[in-house]
Amino acid sequence: MSSASIKSMRVILAFSAIASAVGGETMTIDLTRPEARQRVYHFGENDILVLGYPVYGGRIPAILREVFQNLKGAETPAILAAVYGNRAYEDALVEGQDTLTENGFVVTAAGAFIGEHSYTEKVGTGRPDVEDLHAAADFGKQIAAKLNKDGPVPITVKGNRPYKDAMGxxxxxxxxxxxxxxxxxxxxxxxxxxxxxxxxxxxxxxxxxxxxxxxx
Ligand SMILES: Cc1cc2nc3c(=O)[nH]c(=O)nc-3n(C[C@H](O)[C@H](O)[C@H](O)COP(=O)(O)O)c2cc1C
Incomplete structure (x- = not known):
């Protein structure tokens, strides 16, 4: 399991109830700091990648794009959890799916979750709340059940191609x-x-x- 984020970690931890539901060992990689982002991470077909990341301008944040490229799968099931500040997540999931698919993952589930907005209290106030965290945990359990039953099946993710322009x-x-x-x-x-x-x-x-x- 891997998380590319900071405060959105609370949502990811709730979401990652999936780890206990699927079984097996859990490894958490915090990709927040530059040193961690420069490493290359390899995953096998028996691993499951749960990748949490924040949404910036409806896209994957620029500093995380190199991280997505540094994740290497081998038909590895991947689950995306994009955390956004209650404005919109736009193309962040579809971009995540495309990048991971190119790198050998099968994106099997994806969710967008509301968290605290980084720099404004005008949106996302009080989020994530208890209901958000329950919803994330429930979603994790549903995905675990689906994975146990059907194995890694690719999904269609909401978003546009081409993606909206990235923030400068x-x-x-x-x-x-x-x-x-x-x-x-x-x-x-x-x-x-x-x-x-x-x-x-x-x-x-x-x-x-x-x-x-x-x-x-
Ligand atoms: C530069 C920047 C751009 C952002 N763009 C969006 C956005 O497009 N939509 C949205 O809902 N939230 C947006 N947010 C809010 C973050 O997605 C949200 O606060 C997220 O929980 C941040 O996670 P973190 O604290 O783990 O970095 C943005 C935040 C920053 C700093």
Whole structure:
């Protein structure tokens, strides 16, 4: 099992009730940090990949596209869980399906789940709530039953081809206040590794607006 995400992890963990329902060992790979994203991961036909990832601009976030390319299957069943902030998930599932299929996976199930929006409270407020988490867990169980009964059967996923245009680079970056005591937590959490561990005031280019640095 693998997850490409940060706070959406709560939804993924609920969803991954599938692991216990299918049986076997579970391995969790957190692909949030740059070091983890650069590795290549190989899966066999007896593995099941549960891939959780956030939706950015209705697509797979640009920084995760390399990750999708680094996942190598061998007729491996794959289950997609795209987590979005209650605006829309548009082509994020279909793009996930296409990329994984090219890389040797059989996308057998896919779901889009509402989570907390990274940078606004205008949508996704209070989500995921208890019902969302139950729905994710139930979905996981249904998929496990389907897999146990029919094996990996490809599905049709909602979305458009060609996909909508991807978001371009964003001009944002986090700033510190006088209250900053340089504890280094924000640097540790940053998925793009642009905050200096020595001095949080020093921030490079490439902020993705995920807000992991401020939300912790
Ligand atoms: C740059 C950016 C673009 C986003 N685009 C969308 C979007 O198109 N639709 C949507 O519903 N949510 C969108 N979101 C919200 C995230 O999909 C949502 O907050 C998700 O739960 C983030 O997961 P994470 O906290 O694990 O990164 C976007 C967030 C960011 C930072």
């Amino acid at each position: 680079p964003m001009p944002f970056r986090p700033v510190t206040t006088d209250a900053c005591d340089n504890c280094g937590r924000c640097a540790e959490k940053c998925p793009v590794g642009i905050i200096s561990k020595q001095d949080a005031k020093i921030v490079g280019n490439g902020c993705i607006l995920c807000a992991a640095c401020v939300k912790g």
